[in-house]
Amino acid sequence: MTAFPRIPVAGPDVLPPLHVAIGADRAGQEYKDALGEYLHQHHLVASVLDVGVHLWTEEAYPQIAEAAARHVAEATVDRALLICHTGLGMAIAANKMSGVRAVTAHDSLSVRASVLSNNAQVLTFGAGIIGLTLAKQLAEEWLACRFDPAASAARKVLMIHDLERTGRTIPPPVS
Numbered sequence: 001m002t003a004f005p006r007i008p009v010a011g012p013d014v015l016p017p018l019h020v021a022i023g024a025d026r027a028g029q030e031y032k033d034a035l036g037e038y039l040h041q042h043h044l045v046a047s048v049l050d051v052g053v054h055l056w057t058e059e060a061y062p063q064i065a066e067a068a069a070r071h072v073a074e075a076t077v078d079r080a081l082l083i084c085h086t087g088l089g090m091a092i093a094a095n096k097m098s099g100v101r102a103v104t105a106h107d108s109l110s111v112r113a114s115v116l117s118n119n120a121q122v123l124t125f126g127a128g129i130i131g132l133t134l135a136k137q138l139a140e141e142w143l144a145c146r147f148d149p150a151a152s153a154a155r156k157v158l159m160i161h162d163l164e165r166t167g168r169t170i171p172p173p174v175s
C-alpha cells in the first residue's frame with residue numbers, strides 16, 4: 001500500500017489548468033451548481049462543462065454519468081466531477097465507459113490517491129454523505145493532484161487497462 005505524505009502537489013504556477021465536466025442527478029443538483037460555480041472561478045480550471053441535470057431536464061444518474069464519462073473517454077475534458085445522493089451510482093455507471101476510471105471518495109487521502117495512485121479521471125460525491133464545504137475542500141485537493149506517468153503506480157493502472165481490454169491482467173515483463 002502506498003502512503004501519501006510525499007504527495008507531489010506542485011505549485012499552481014507549474015500545473016496546467018484542467019477542463020472539467022460536472023454533472024448530477026436531481027439529488028445532487030444543488031451541489032453541482034455550487035461546485036460548478038466554484039470550479040468556474042478556480043485558477044486550476046480552464047473550463048467547466050455542465051452536462052446536467054438542468055432545471056428543464058430530468059435525467060437519471062446513469063444518463064448523466066454516461067454523458068460525462070463520454071467526454072472523458074473522448075478527451076474533450078480532462079476530468080469529471082459527478083454528484084448524486086451517495087456518489088455510488090454515478091461511479092458505477094461512469095466505470096462502464098471504456099478507459100474511464102471513476103471513484104467515489106469523501107476523504108482527503110482517497111481523493112488524492114484516486115489521482116496519484118489510480119489515475120482516476122472521474123470523482124463522485126454523495127450530496128447525502130458530505131456537506132458542501134467539505135466537497136469544495138476535496139475538490140480543491142483533487143484539482144491540485146496530477147498523475148505521474150513515471151510513477152510505479154502507472155504499471156498497475158496499465159493492468160487495469162489490460163483487464164478491461166482483454167479480460168485479463170497482463171503481468172509486466174520480468175526485468
Ligand SMILES: O=C[C@H](O)[C@H](O)COP(=O)(O)O
Pocket residue numbers: 025027028061084085086087088089090
Ligand atoms: O447511486 C445513486 C444515487 O445515490 C442516486 O442519487 C439515487 O438513486 P435512486 O433514485 O435510485 O435511489
